[in-house]
Amino acid sequence: MKFTVIPSGFKESLSAEEVGYAIEKGIKRVNSNYEVNVIPMVDGGEGFVESIIKIRNGYKIMTHVTGPVGQRIQSYFGVFKEGKETVAVIEMAAIAGLRHVPKTQRNPLYTTTYGVGQMIIKSLDYGVDRIIIGCGDSGTSDGGVGMAQAIGVKFYNKHGEAVYIDGGVDIDKIHDLDLSNIDSRVSTTPIDVAVNWSNILCGDKGVARVFGPQKGASQEDVEHLSNNLYHLAALIKQHTNKDLRYAEGTGASGGLGAGLIAFANATLHPRLDLIKNYIQIESNLESTDIVITAEGCIDYQTPNGKVPAEVARIAKNHNKPVIAFAGTIGKGAKINYQSGIDAFSSIIPEPATLENAINDADKWLEGSVESAIRYIMIGMNLFKAREQQKHKLKEVVTDAS
Numbered sequence: 001m002k003f004t005v006i007p008s009g010f011k012e013s014l015s016a017e018e019v020g021y022a023i024e025k026g027i028k029r030v031n032s033n034y035e036v037n038v039i040p041m042v043d044g045g046e047g048f049v050e051s052i053i054k055i056r057n058g059y060k061i062m063t064h065v066t067g068p069v070g071q072r073i074q075s076y077f078g079v080f081k082e083g084k085e086t087v088a089v090i091e092m093a094a095i096a097g098l099r100h101v102p103k104t105q106r107n108p109l110y111t112t113t114y115g116v117g118q119m120i121i122k123s124l125d126y127g128v129d130r131i132i133i134g135c136g137d138s139g140t141s142d143g144g145v146g147m148a149q150a151i152g153v154k155f156y157n158k159h160g161e162a163v164y165i166d167g168g169v170d171i172d173k174i175h176d177l178d179l180s181n182i183d184s185r186v187s188t189t190p191i192d193v194a195v196n197w198s199n200i201l202c203g204d205k206g207v208a209r210v211f212g213p214q215k216g217a218s219q220e221d222v223e224h225l226s227n228n229l230y231h232l233a234a235l236i237k238q239h240t241n242k243d244l245r246y247a248e249g250t251g252a253s254g255g256l257g258a259g260l261i262a263f264a265n266a267t268l269h270p271r272l273d274l275i276k277n278y279i280q281i282e283s284n285l286e287s288t289d290i291v292i293t294a295e296g297c298i299d300y301q302t303p304n305g306k307v308p309a310e311v312a313r314i315a316k317n318h319n320k321p322v323i324a325f326a327g328t329i330g331k332g333a334k335i336n337y338q339s340g341i342d343a344f345s346s347i348i349p350e351p352a353t354l355e356n357a358i359n360d361a362d363k364w365l366e367g368s369v370e371s372a373i374r375y376i377m378i379g380m381n382l383f384k385a386r387e388q389q390k391h392k393l394k395e396v397v398t399d400a401s
Contacts (some may be wrong), residue, residue: 001031001034001035001289001290002034002035002036002037002287002288002289002290003027003034003035003036003037003288003289003290003291003292004037004039004284004285004288004290004291004292004320005020005023005024005027005036005037005038005039005291005292005293006039006040006041006281006291006292006293006307006311007019007020007023007038007040007041007292007293007294007295007307007325008041008042008043008045008293008294008295008296008306008307008308009040009042009045009046009047009295009296010294010295010296010327010361011045011046011098011137011296012098012099012358013296013327013357013358013361014361014362014365015040015046015047015050016040016041016042016046016047016051017038017040017047017050017051018362019040019294019365020038020039020040021038021362022361022362022363022365022366022369023036023038023292023294023325023365023366023369024036024038025366025369026365026366026367026368026369026370026372026373027292027369027370027373029366029370030370030373030374030377037284037288039279039280039281039284041272041275041279041281041293041307041311042134042136042275043134043136043194043196043271043272043275043306043307044091044092044133044134044135044136044194044195044196044252044271044275045091045092045093045097045134045135045136045137045138046091046093046094046097046099046136046137047091048089048091048093048094048134048136048194049076049077049078049089049090049091049094049134050078051279052078052080052089052132052278053078053079053080053089055278055279056080056081056082056278057080058078058079058080058081058089059078059079059080060076060077060078060079061076061077061078061079061122061123061126062074062075062076063075063076063077063119063122065095065114065115065118065119065122066112066114066115066118066150067095067096067100067115068095068096068097068100068101068111068112068113068115068139068140069100069101069102069105069110069111069112070112070166073095073100073115075094075095075115075119076091076094077089077090077091077119077122077123077126078090078091079123079126079128082130085129085130086126086127086128086129086130087128087129087130087131087132088123088126088128088130088131088132089131089132089133089134090116090119090120090123090131090132090133090134091133091134092113092116092133092134092135092136092137092138092253092256093134093136093137093138095113095115095116095119096111096112096113096115096116096138096139096140096146096253097137097138097139098137098138098139098215099137099139100139101139101215106139106215106216107215107216107217107221108139108140108141108142108167108168108208108211108212108215108216108217108221108225108254109141109167109168109169109217109221109224109225110166110167110168110169111139111140111141111142111167111168111215111254112140112142112146112165112166112167113140113142113144113145113146113147113253113254113256113259114146114147114149114150115146115150116133116144116146116147116150116256117146117147117148117149117150117151118150120133120147120150120151120186120191120264121150121151121183124183124185124186124189128189129189129190130189130190130191130192131189131190131191131192132191132192132193132194132274133191133192133193133194133260133266134193134194134271135193135194135195135196135252135253135256135257135271136194136196136252136253136271138215138253138254138256139215140167140168140215140253140254140256141168141207141208141211141212141215141217141225141229141254141255142165142167142168142171142254142255142256142259143168143171143201143228143229143232143254143255143256143258143259144255144256144257144258144259144260144262144263145165145171145174145232145259146165146166146167147256147259147260147263147264148259148262148263148264149164149165151182151183151186151263151264152181152182152183152186153177153178153179153181153182153263154177154178154181155173155174155176155177156174156175156176156177156178157173157174157175158175160175160176168208168225168228168229168254168255169224169225169228171228171229171231171232172227172228172231174231174232174235176235177235177239179239179240179263182263182264186264186265187264187265190267191260191264191265191266191267192266192267192269192274193249193252193257193260193266193267193268193269193274194269194270194271194274194275195249195252195253195257195268195269195270195271196249196252196271196304196305196306197248197249197268197270197271197305198248198304198305199211199248199249199250199251199252199257199304199305200245200246200247200248200249200250200251201229201232201233201244201245201246201247201250201251201255201257201258202226202229202230202233202245202246203245203246206226206229206251207229207251207252207254207255208222208225208226208229209222209226210251210301211251211254212225212226215254229255230245232255232258233245233258236258236262240262242261242262244258244261244262247261248268249268249269249270250268252268270305271305271310272307272310272314281311281314282314282317282318285314285315285317285318285320286318288320289320290320290321290322290323290376291311291312291315291320291321291322291323292322292323292324292325292369293307293308293311293312293322293323293324293325293341294308294324294325294326294365295307295308295324295326296326296327296328297326297327297328297329297330298324298326298328298329298330298333298336298341298344299328299329299330299331299332299333300330300331300332300333300335302333302335302336302339303335303336303338303339308322308324308326308336308341308344309336309339309340309341312324312336312339312340312341313339313340315340316340321342322340322341322342322343323341323342323343323344323345323372324336324341324343324344324345325344325345325346325347325365325368325369325372326344326345326346326347327346327347327348327357327361328346328348329344329345329346343372345368345372346368347361347364347365347367347368348364349364349367349368
């Protein structure tokens with residue numbers, strides 16, 4: 001049998017590559033001769049740079065930037081060659097991801113994307129011809145104003161005084177802005193951004209309301225942030241004539257998607273549509289028997305651009321069965337049956353602390369996959385036995401006649 005494994009990572013636990021390796025081990029426990037092709041599916045979040053440069057024979061450039069809570073952190077961008085072009089790969093999560101926000105400071109009102117703008121400038125200083133940015137696993141919701149300041153945007157309060165915006169909490173202080181000092185290389189360098197296409201900036205399904213609580217925001221914080229992002233959208237419309245309130249992908253990474261369009265002249269793409277250009281998925285699915293995917297949580301939000309649903313969508317184009325594994329099966333998870341996932345299961349075998357779940361995730365995943373494959377083998381063996389029985393009956397009938 002041939003399996004194609006296309007997993008995402010388990011946030012703050014296992015990378016996509018580590019998840020894929022654990023799934024492969026679980027399959028091989030059943031039969032070491034099974035063919036397993038692992039394609040770690042980064043969604044623009046953690047592991048994005050590592051996966052792309054590995055496939056494209058690129059390399060990392062280590063550097064320092066401002067982290068999400070204002071501290072100086074070590075980070076990196078990737079570089080690879082594509083024809084005559086030198087391409088930079090920037091991973092938002094490696095700069096302003098949730099893992100860089102201490103648990104005691106997790107509130108999206110007080111985190112910044114300033115480091116993302118710094119990384120754009122650093123990659124331009126390196127001499128790249130094009131930039132790819134992956135948005136995912138963020139710890140910010142500042143609408144990209146931090147990034148904007150790092151590339152040269154100036155913000156002013158109602159008194160005409162220059163102000164530094166240190167997070168989503170301060171967006172309502174902006175009364176005017178000046179785009180004339182943006183680094184000229186930004187607008188002349190193509191910037192393609194991989195985003196969750198379902199994320200929008202404003203409204204009931206806007207990024208503040210959907211993801212704010214996950215990043216530590218209270219209900220009061222969510223209202224403040226939502227109003228501030230509406231305010232930012234109005235300023236963007238006034239100065240660029242771009243209405244980004246409900247545009248697809250603009251809510252990615254706490255509104256960074258909107259900021260990149262407005263201030264960096266970037267082009268947003270559904271993340272798998274962009275990533276498929278670098279990771280060969282379709283060709284591997286054509287000859288596989290079963291597709292396995294995984295993510296930290298499967299719930300009612302999974303069909304909105306999450307990796308398991310996107311993998312299932314592609315797999316169904318080839319009529320392949322899809323099994324998904326998750327650390328948590330959340331509210332409304334059954335809706336995923338409509339997205340092409342044929343079966344899903346939690347890997348957690350017993351009540352456990354969060355710390356234990358994170359530490360034992362690889363072991364639990366291996367065991368869950370092994371059990372699932374053994375169930376599949378039972379079904380296949382029963383089917384095979386029944387078909388053999390039918391064949392024997394046909395032979396008996398033929399001989400009797």
